[in-house]
Amino acid sequence: MENYKLFLFTLSSAAVVGILAIIFVLRWVLHFQPGLGWNGGLAEFNWHPVLNVCGFIILQGLAIIVYRLPWSWKRSKLTMKIIHASVNLVAFIFAVVATVAVFDFHHVAKIPDMYSLHSWVGLAALILYCLQLVLGVGLYLMPFTPISWRAAFMPVHVYSGLLIFTSVIAVALMGITEKLIFSLTNPKYKDSPPEAIFVNILGLFLVVFGALILWIATRQSWKRPSEQTLHSLNSNGGDEDGTKVSQLSEGTEAEAFETIRQRNNKCDDQVN
Numbered sequence: 001m002e003n004y005k006l007f008l009f010t011l012s013s014a015a016v017v018g019i020l021a022i023i024f025v026l027r028w029v030l031h032f033q034p035g036l037g038w039n040g041g042l043a044e045f046n047w048h049p050v051l052n053v054c055g056f057i058i059l060q061g062l063a064i065i066v067y068r069l070p071w072s073w074k075r076s077k078l079t080m081k082i083i084h085a086s087v088n089l090v091a092f093i094f095a096v097v098a099t100v101a102v103f104d105f106h107h108v109a110k111i112p113d114m115y116s117l118h119s120w121v122g123l124a125a126l127i128l129y130c131l132q133l134v135l136g137v138g139l140y141l142m143p144f145t146p147i148s149w150r151a152a153f154m155p156v157h158v159y160s161g162l163l164i165f166t167s168v169i170a171v172a173l174m175g176i177t178e179k180l181i182f183s184l185t186n187p188k189y190k191d192s193p194p195e196a197i198f199v200n201i202l203g204l205f206l207v208v209f210g211a212l213i214l215w216i217a218t219r220q221s222w223k224r225p226s227e228q229t230l231h232s233l234n235s236n237g238g239d240e241d242g243t244k245v246s247q248l249s250e251g252t253e254a255e256a257f258e259t260i261r262q263r264n265n266k267c268d269d270q271v272n
């Protein structure tokens with residue numbers, strides 16, 4: 001892998017910032033807000049930010065970059081596709097429960113639904129995410145789907161995946177700001193009480209996490225090598241059972257991947 005050290009640094013930074021975001025959202029609802037519960041009150045509402053941050057943002061970010069982890073290149077493409085789809089499915093379930101929590105809270109408190117820009121873009125993102133999941137599974141996990149369809153749809157799949165992920169971060173920032181304006185009354189949000197500063201920092205973590213994931217996901221040189229490249233690596237010097245890839249030392253492996261990738265400059269990795 002080219003720039004392996006930079007990859008490791010970017011990945012570790014994303015992991016640290018992602019974990020901090022989870023700690024901050026939990027601390028927010030458990031320390032500054034009335035905790036978690038399922039009683040139609042504020043404790044039920046609190047599942048909304050917690051599950052959206054942990055699932056719709058952090059898990060979705062992880063799902064986006066699973067193919068880029070060099071340790072996963074020894075696994076078959078099918079295994080990685082199943083992992084990618086499963087992590088996205090778990091993120092989707094988190095986002096659905098988060099949405100049920102806020103609708104239920106509104107219903108009990110007799111607050112109107114779907115009035116804010118946050119709720120419009122949020123629901124649109126959730127519906128698009130569902131569509132992305134269904135189309136992704138149908139196109140890339142069903143064995144009968146023609147390869148030409150897979151190839152034709154791949155740019156749309158990648159683009160819409162990144163668009164949904166980015167939109168969800170923007171939605172979270174709107175939600176955080178709204179919530180702080182609603183809940184901070186004395187002192188107010190504009191007076192910068194400790195809760196406001198703390199939750200603004202959570203928002204910053206989400207932006208940095210998104211930026212790092214987008215960076216990792218858009219580096220051409222950090223892509224998983226094509227199946228043909230991996231196959232060549234096995235057959236060009238691998239043992240009969242194809243175990244050579246896992247036995248190569250880190251440096252040799254990286255160089256070999258790069259050489260063969262350049263030789264086999266094909267894009268079949270995107271569609272198989």
Ligand code: HEM
Binds near residue numbers: 053123176
């Ligand atoms: C990250 C993904 C998020 C999505 C997709 C999302 C989606 C939604 C949706 C669809 C509603 C409308 C519920 C209704 O009308 O009954 C809503 C409401 C709300 N959300 Fe979020 N949300 C997200 C994150 C957050 C976060 C992190 C917060 C921070 C606390 C938040 C705060 C709120 C608030 C205060 C409401 C009620 C006011 C309103 O409807 O705008 N949201 N959200």
